[in-house]
Each structure stands twice: as structure tokens, then as C-alpha cells.
Amino acid sequence: MNPLRRKVYMAAGSTTVSLGTGRKEFHPKKPRPGLEEHIREAGQGVLAQIGGAANVDEGVIGNFMAARFNHQGHLGALIPSIDDGLLWKPCHRVEGACASGGLALLAGIRSVLAETSEVTLALGTEVQNSVKAIYGADILSGAGWFRGERKHGHAHFFPSVFSDRAGHYFEQFGRDRTRNAFARWYRNAIENARLCPTAQEFHNTTADLEALALREPNPHTFVDHLNVFDCSKVSDGASAIAIVSEDGLSRIGVSKQDAVEVVGWAQLEADLTRPPEDPTRLETTRRTVARALEVAGIGIGDLATVECHDCFTMSGLLSVEAIGLAAHGEGPDYICAGETARGGSVPFNTCGGLVGWGHPTGATGVRQAISLWQQLTGKAENWQVEIPANRPYGLQVNMGGNDKTVVAIVYKRGG
Amino acid sequence: MNYPERLENVAVLGAAGKMGSGIVLLTALEMADLSLDPANRDKEFTLHAVDVSPTALKGLVSYLREQALKAAEKKAVALRKAYAHREDLVLNSDIIRQYVQDVMDIVHPTTHLSDTFGSTIVFEAASENPALKVKLFSEIRAHGHPDVWIFTNTSSIPISELDRKAELSGRIIGFHFYNPPAVQKLVELASGGTTRQELKDFSAAFAKRIRKVVVPSSDTAGFIGNGHFMRDLLHAIAEAGRLTAEGHSFVEAVYMINKVSQEYLVRPMGIFQLIDYVGLDVCQCILKVMDDRIPGELLHSALIDELLAKGVRGGQFPDGSQRDGFLQYVKGRPSGVLDPESLAYTPVDSLAATCDVKLGATPASMISWKAALASANSDQSIAAFYADVRKTGTLAADIATRYGKRSCEIGRKLVADGVAANDEDVNRLLLTGFFHAYGPINSYF
Numbered sequence: 067m068n069p070l071r072r073k074v075y076m077a078a079g080s081t082t083v084s085l086g087t088g089r090k091e092f093h094p095k096k097p098r099p100g101l102e103e104h105i106r107e108a109g110q111g112v113l114a115q116i117g118g119a120a121n122v123d124e125g126v127i128g129n130f131m132a133a134r135f136n137h138q139g140h141l142g143a144l145i146p147s148i149d150d151g152l153l154w155k156p157c158h159r160v161e162g163a164c165a166s167g168g169l170a171l172l173a174g175i176r177s178v179l180a181e182t183s184e185v186t187l188a189l190g191t192e193v194q195n196s197v198k199a200i201y202g203a204d205i206l207s208g209a210g211w212f213r214g215e216r217k218h219g220h221a222h223f224f225p226s227v228f229s230d231r232a233g234h235y236f237e238q239f240g241r242d243r244t245r246n247a248f249a250r251w252y253r254n255a256i257e258n259a260r261l262c263p264t265a266q267e268f269h270n271t272t273a274d275l276e277a278l279a280l281r282e283p284n285p286h287t288f289v290d291h292l293n294v295f296d297c298s299k300v301s302d303g304a305s306a307i308a309i310v311s312e313d314g315l316s317r318i319g320v321s322k323q324d325a326v327e328v329v330g331w332a333q334l335e336a337d338l339t340r341p342p343e344d345p346t347r348l349e350t351t352r353r354t355v356a357r358a359l360e361v362a363g364i365g366i367g368d369l370a371t372v373e374c375h376d377c378f379t380m381s382g383l384l385s386v387e388a389i390g391l392a393a394h395g396e397g398p399d400y401i402c403a404g405e406t407a408r409g410g411s412v413p414f415n416t417c418g419g420l421v422g423w424g425h426p427t428g429a430t431g432v433r434q435a436i437s438l439w440q441q442l443t444g445k446a447e448n449w450q451v452e453i454p455a456n457r458p459y460g461l462q463v464n465m466g467g468n469d470k471t472v473v474a475i476v477y478k479r480g481g
Numbered sequence: 482m483n484y485p486e487r488l489e490n491v492a493v494l495g496a497a498g499k500m501g502s503g504i505v506l507l508t509a510l511e512m513a514d515l516s517l518d519p520a521n522r523d524k525e526f527t528l529h530a531v532d533v534s535p536t537a538l539k540g541l542v543s544y545l546r547e548q549a550l551k552a553a554e555k556k557a558v559a560l561r562k563a564y565a566h567r568e569d570l571v572l573n574s575d576i577i578r579q580y581v582q583d584v585m586d587i588v589h590p591t592t593h594l595s596d597t598f599g600s601t602i603v604f605e606a607a608s609e610n611p612a613l614k615v616k617l618f619s620e621i622r623a624h625g626h627p628d629v630w631i632f633t634n635t636s637s638i639p640i641s642e643l644d645r646k647a648e649l650s651g652r653i654i655g656f657h658f659y660n661p662p663a664v665q666k667l668v669e670l671a672s673g674g675t676t677r678q679e680l681k682d683f684s685a686a687f688a689k690r691i692r693k694v695v696v697p698s699s700d701t702a703g704f705i706g707n708g709h710f711m712r713d714l715l716h717a718i719a720e721a722g723r724l725t726a727e728g729h730s731f732v733e734a735v736y737m738i739n740k741v742s743q744e745y746l747v748r749p750m751g752i753f754q755l756i757d758y759v760g761l762d763v764c765q766c767i768l769k770v771m772d773d774r775i776p777g778e779l780l781h782s783a784l785i786d787e788l789l790a791k792g793v794r795g796g797q798f799p800d801g802s803q804r805d806g807f808l809q810y811v812k813g814r815p816s817g818v819l820d821p822e823s824l825a826y827t828p829v830d831s832l833a834a835t836c837d838v839k840l841g842a843t844p845a846s847m848i849s850w851k852a853a854l855a856s857a858n859s860d861q862s863i864a865a866f867y868a869d870v871r872k873t874g875t876l877a878a879d880i881a882t883r884y885g886k887r888s889c890e891i892g893r894k895l896v897a898d899g900v901a902a903n904d905e906d907v908n909r910l911l912l913t914g915f916f917h918a919y920g921p922i923n924s925y926f
């Protein structure tokens with residue numbers, strides 16, 4: 067099996083803002099864009115950079131729960147609404163909870179590998195502010211095992227899943243140092259987001275972020291071991307990127323310099339009905355990253371930057387360990403030492419990640435790819451970090467549910 | 482009878498009114514929460530919501546449904562635990578819907594007083610009319626549960642007087658919510674000399690469960706809250722007379738005093754807006770009750786009588802929107818000021834043009850009521866503001882200083898007369914019941 071029998075590139079990313087509380091233009095009671103507008107904005111942003119819809123062979127869109135958030139299924143058929151030039155072209159929608167965006171990327175990668183497409187328009191979207199958070203929690207709990215877990219789960223289902231993991235982690239490795247790492251993670255996320263105009267926390271002006279993040283969790287109103295600052299917010303948005311072959315690149319008129327090459331990828335699935343063996347580890351993430359790095363033929367010492375799936379500060383911390391940058395139990399020290407901050411040895415989530423940039427669930431995987439494309443090709447403007455010549459790789463990890471569906475992709479600049 | 486047993490059969494009189502509807506809500510939520518306690522599974526909780534107006538009772542039902550939904554959404558974490566035994570309720574939305582249903586099932590809207598005759602607790606929030614209250618209580622005493630306890634929401638009538646006239650032998654206490662009951666943190670608790678200890682104990686427990694701050698008051702007409710408010714509003718009306726005598730028109734005087742009592746006193750609304758909010762009729766009632774019972778002080782406003790006679794009432798429309806009174810309202814905000822002669826309203830905009838100049842420039846250190854509430858050390862900012870106000874020597878500074886001094890004097894007199902136990906109680910009451918940013922007893926003026 068050869069996972070990369072042909073060169074695959076990504077380029078021309080485009081994303082809407084992550085819309086939700088925190089953005090000045092967001093008002094819960096005022097009308098705002100829906101799925102259609104978000105998809106169109108992101109999609110047209112790509113088409114404008116690749117010579118128009120005529121250059122696209124097919125489309126794919128990742129989405130988790132529009133059927134319940136927006137009473138809208140059949141999202142594949144919204145892709146032609148982006149541009150008439152996409153009519154009568156193959157399109158479909160993929161789903162893997164919060165990894166839906168990552169799965170859309172993989173669908174695009176596979177199609178280019180299969181030579182059934184030279185240029186795939188890959189999108190991801192979620193519009194979640196359509197319901198109050200307490201009902202949104204019901205919808206998102208579908209990423210868990212509904213029949214086996216929901217009844218005895220918490221009102222805030224997923225925060226509680228990761229709160230439980232945090233509880234175990236506290237017990238094994240110490241509460242204070244772990245919470246300090248959460249606070250540092252939050253600060254990094256917001257400080258990075260303040261540099262990126264599309265980020266949900268772009269307008270955040272809190273002075274002492276770590277002090278805010280260290281507020282004691284309140285189990286009466288929320289969950290046992292996390293507070294709201296440990297969680298990504300409710301977000302609306304769409305993101306899109308072009309996935310292309312070498313021929314595709316010349317067709318769309320984008321140089322390799324302005325593209326990233328996919329040098330490794332992996333996607334693994336765990337059993338939805340089985341609880342994690344060790345709640346202090348992300349085993350599926352660990353395996354998926356290891357496989358992607360193996361395909362890329364690189365080690366973790368070769369990484370310049372990472373986009374990880376920090377739907378919670380807790381999952382950010384566990385990701386650092388699962389990727390292998392810190393040993394089990396040592397993630398808090400690594401984070402508190404600033405290694406994941408933008409000036410650190412391997413900057414994580416340089417435009418804010420899920421906590422800072424936002425988490426429109428089905429869009430997140432695609433947004434991560436865009437962020438790495440911008441970062442590795444020098445297009446990251448105010449949030450650009452240095453990409454060392456001797457370790458030029460970027461890693462993306464997109465996780466669905468409680469470490470059940472994981473997509474990992476390794477990139478480097480195309481030329 | 483223990484606490485949950487006491488609350489198994491409750492009645493609220495005047496249930497569809499401003500205060501009654503809030504009391505029904507808070508009590509029904511508490512009863513629903515009790516019913517979810519496994520220890521109370523064998524009990525059936527019923528709340529008879531009694532009012533003379535069937536239309537208003539319909540409004541009550543939709544208000545309750547809306548508010549119970551909000552309450553359920555807020556406490557979904559606890560409700561999931563409470564309904565853990567119900568296998569059929571899986572989603573938050575299932576559980577929230579069930580809780581709302583459970584609350585609604587407890588409430589029995591009725592126009593028949595006789596439905597309450599099995600009740601062991603009666604909250605009374607009917608109109609502020611001593612004769613009406615005595616009549617209702619007497620009927621309940623004659624036909625109701627032999628051990629019924631009455632919790633009256635009266636704003637002004639002494640409890641021992643109601644007790645004596647309705648022959649309740651101490652089974653009554655003043656449990657005075659503030660408007661709106663679901664929002665205001667305060668309960669002013671007034672025991673008559675004869676009020677039984679069990680009622681006091683229950684009141685403390687109930688207030689705690691529904692998360693209210695209790696401030697005790699002596700059994701004096703008007704208690705602490707209206708003892709302050711009524712004298713405060715009489716001061717405002719007297720000030721309007723003084724300014725008119727000094728050559729300002731009446732509408733100008735009202736505009737200026739309203740503005741100063743809001744912005745310079747750092748209060749949530751100006752005094753004339755507050756009178757309108759409470760209702761001129763309600764103020765008249767309370768003043769009369771106090772005036773009849775408190776010797777040596779004139780607690781009466783000829784102006785309020787005159788305006789009411791001319792049909793100017795204030796208060797709210799059934800949909801909750803503000804009715805015109807001293808001021809006229811557009812979308813709840815003052816837009817005009819009443820001329821008592823012509824009954825025409827002069828637009829606020831044109832008054833602002835002339836009066837704001839008369840009032841003089843505001844010091845830059847002025848702090849808004851919202852900012853004061855949000856700030857952790859607002860007393861420093863407020864003290865700094867008043868230091869600047871004194872320096873300006875403007876008309877506004879003069880009105881504000883007289884106003885603040887009078888408010889302080891009223892507060893101190895309440896303590897001196899034994900209505901409030903101490904300065905802190907007066908201040909706490911105004912902070913929690915009237916949402917003031919600071920207590921009236923202070924050294925700012």
C-alpha cells in the first residue's frame with residue numbers, strides 16, 4: 067500500500083470569520099449568515115484564487131450536524147450554489163463529528179491520488195448559534211455513543227467527557243500544575259487569536275488571561291474540573307481550500323511556492339462504543355500521528371509548527387503528549403515552559419486554535435489546513451512565525467468525538 | 482408539619498398581579514424542586530393561583546411557562562441528576578420540557594377563593610387595600626385550614642393590625658418581595674408582635690431556598706423600604722415646588738429633578754420614573770396607610786391626588802409596558818414630561834436643550850449606575866465624583882446635595898425610630914430592593 071503514489075498539494079485557502087460570542091459583529095438576537103452564506107463566502111474565496119469554478123473537477127464538504135442545528139441535510143448539493151460553474155460536477159458531504167473537516171480533506175486527497183480529480187474544492191462548515199448552548203450540547207453529544215452514554219452523561223456532555231479526563235489526569239499528575247498549563251494554553255490561544263482578524267477571540271481585550279483562566283470550576287453550573295475558559299466556544303463558519311495534483315497546480319495558475327505539499331497522512335478510527343482504556347491519554351491520536359509521520363518519513367524533531375485539536379485545554383495538553391513532544395505526565399511542564407507558545411520551540415495553533423480562533427465543528431479540519439498553508443508559505447501576516455529551514459514541516463491533527471476519529475496530515479511548502 | 486409538608490398545598494392571592502405572578506413563579510419552582518427529591522415522592526404539591534381576573538390568569542400561565550423554561554435551561558446540570566431515574570428522559574431538551582411541565586402541573590389557576598381552603602400557606606399579593614386584605618384573611622380564617630399561615634406582601638400595612646382585625650392569632654407575617662420578585666434579591670421581613678415563631682423560622686428557610694436576602698423590619702407602616710421611598714418621593718415633589726417658586730416651569734423642575742436623582746445620585750432610574758413605575762395609585766395607597774398610622778408627620782401629596790383625579794396613573798399595561806405618568810414613555814424610555822394643568826407632555830429633547838444648561842456642566846468623574854454596580858471599588862469612584870460635584874457649585878450640584886442629604890436623613894430617622902435595626906439594614910435594603918449603587922446612610926454629602 068502506497069499512501070502517496072502521486073504528489074498532492076493544497077493552496078488558495080479561504081475562511082469566514084469564526085462567528086459567535088466575542089466577535090463584535092455577533093449579536094445572539096440579530097439575524098446573521100446561515101450555512102448558505104458561509105459556504106458561499108469561503109468557496110468563492112478559493113475560486114477567486116484559482117481561476118474560477120471552471121478549473122474545479124469536484125467538490126466535497128465536511129459537516130457534522132447541520133441536519134439538527136439547521137434542519138439541513140444534503141450539503142453536497144449546496145456546493146453548486148457557490149458558483150454556477152460547479153453545476154453538474156461530482157460533490158458529496160462527509161461526516162466524522164468534529165473531524166468532518168479533516169475527512170473532507172482526505173476525500174479530496176484520495177480523489178487526487180486516484181486520478182479521478184486534479185482539482186478538488188474541499189470545504190467544511192458548521193452553524194451552531196442557531197440553538198442555545200444547552201440544546202447544542204444535546205446535538206454535539208451525537209459525537210459520543212448516544213445509546214450507551216447520553217442518558218448518564220452530563221448536561222454539558224463533551225465538556226464533561228474532557229473534565230473527567232482532566233480529573234484522572236489531576237489525580238495522577240497533580241491538579242495545580244495541570245491547571246496552570248490549562249491557563250497558559252488559554253493565554254497562548256487568545257494572544258495568538260488577537261493577531262488574526264478572522265479569529266473569534268480577535269477582539270478579546272482581557273488583561274490578565276491566566277488569572278481569568280484559573281477561576282475555580284463550578285460543578286453546580288458547569289463541570290467538575292474545567293471552567294468555560296477551558297472550552298472552545300460555540301462558533302459559526304465555513305472554510306475552504308483547493309486540493310490539487312501537479313497538473314492541477316498549473317491548471318489553476320498557482321506556483322508550488324504558494325502551495326503546500328501533503329507529505330504524509332493517516333486516518334484511524336476507534337470503537338465508538340468502547341471507553342478509552344486510559345483516560346489520561348489520547349491513544350487514537352497517538353497512533354494516527356505516528357502513522358502520518360511514518361508516511362512522511364520524518365520524526366517529531368522535524369516539526370516547525372502544529373495545528374492540534376484543542377476543543378478543550380485538556381485535549382490540547384493530551385495532544386502535546388500524544389504527538390510525542392512531551393512524555394506522558396510531562397505535558398504541563400512543557401506547556402508552562404512556553405514551548406508551545408508562538409516563541410517556543412514548536413509553536414502550536416498560531417492563530418488561536420479551537421479555543422482562540424474558534425471551532426465551527428465541521429469546518430475546523432479545513433481551517434487547520436488553511437492555517438498551516440498560510441504559515442508554511444509565509445502568508446500568515448501578523449501571526450507569522452519563523453519556519454526553520456532544517457525542520458520545515460507542519461502537522462495537523464483533527465479529532466472527532468472522544469478521540470474516536472482522528473485525521474493527521476503532514477505538510478511542507480510546495481517548492 | 483415539616484418544611485415540605487407545609488408547602489404541599491399553597492395559595493397565592495392576587496396571583497395574576499405584578500407581585501403575585503412573580504411569587505407564584507418562585508414558589509412553584511421551589512415546590513417542583515421539592516417534588517423531585519426522592520424523600521417527597523409520595524407527596525402531591527399544589528399551588529392555587531387565585532385572582533379575580535380570568536384574563537389576567539391566562540397571562541399568568543404564559544408568563545409562568547416562559548419563566549419556568551428559562552429557569553430549567555439555567556439549572557439543567559442539576560435537573561439531569563434529579564431526573565436520572567427517568568429512563569425516558571435522555572436529552573437536555575427532554576428534561577427541560579419535563580421540568581416545565583412539572584411546574585405547570587403544580588399550578589392551579591382559579592378565581593375561587595374557596596379552592597384555597599385546604600392550603601397551609603397563603604401568600605397574599607392582592608391590591609394594597611387594608612379592608613380587602615382583612616376581608617380575605619377573615620374568610621380564610623373562617624373556612625380555611627385550621628393551621629393556615631399567611632404571608633402578606635403588603636407594602637405598608639402593619640402586620641399586627643391585620644392580625645388583630647382578621648383574628649389570625651399570630652399566624653401572619655410580612656413577607657415583602659420587591660418588584661419584580663423573580664429579579665430583586667430582597668425580602669423585607671416584618672413580624673407583628675404576635676407573629677408566631679414557626680412562621681419566622683419557615684420564612685428564613687424559604688427565603689434561603691429561593692435565594693433571597695432577608696432584611697428585618699419593625700412592624701411600622703411602610704416598613705423600611707417604603708419608609709424611605711415615600712419620604713424620598715415627597716422630597717422630590719417638594720423640590721419641584723421649590724424650583725417652580727424660583728422661576729423654573731413645573732415641567733423643567735420635574736425634568737431636572739428626575740435627571741439629577743438618576744445621574745447624580747447614581748440610581749437605576751430617576752425618582753419620577755420610579756413613581757410612574759410603581760404607579761401613582763399604589764404610591765397614594767401607601768402614603769395614605771402610612772399617614773393614617775404615623776403621627777406627627779405629613780405623609781401626603783396633593784399633587785399625586787390631583788393627578789390621579791385627572792386620570793394620570795402610571796403603572797404598567799397588562800403586557801408589562803410602561804403607562805404614562807409624570808413622564809411619557811416610548812419603548813420604556815422617558816420621552817416627555819407632564820404639565821399638570823394642560824395634561825400635555827413636553828418633549829424631553831426640548832427640555833434637555835434648556836435645562837441641561839441650567840443644571841450646569843457635569844464633572845468628568847461622573848460614574849454611571851451600571852459602571853458603579855460593575856466596579857469592585859465603586860465607593861472610591863463615587864466619593865471622588867461627589868467631591869467634584871461639591872466643587873462645581875452648579876444647580877445640579879445643589880439639587881443633588883440636598884437630595885443626598887435628605888435621603889441620608891430619612892435613613893437615619895428609620896434607625897432612630899427603630900424601624901430598622903441599624904444603618905447596615907437600611908443600606909442593604911436599598912441596595913438589594915431598589916438596586917441603588919450605595920446606601921443612603923453615607924458621608925458623601
Ligand SMILES: NC(=O)c1ccc[n+]([C@@H]2O[C@H](COP(=O)([O-])OP(=O)(O)OC[C@H]3O[C@@H](n4cnc5c(N)ncnc54)[C@H](O)[C@@H]3O)[C@@H](O)[C@H]2O)c1
Nearest residue numbers: 495497498499500501532533606607608609634635636660
Ligand atoms: N408593585 C410593587 O412595586 C410592589 C412592591 C412590593 C409590594 N407590593 C405589594 O404587593 C401587593 C400587590 O401589588 P401589585 O403591584 O402586584 O398589584 P397588582 O394590581 O398588579 O396586582 C394585584 C392583583 O390582585 C388581584 N385581586 C384584587 N382583588 C382580589 C381578590 N379579592 N382576590 C384575589 N385577587 C384579587 C388583582 O386582580 C390583581 O391581579 C400590594 O399589597 C402591594 O402593596 C407591590
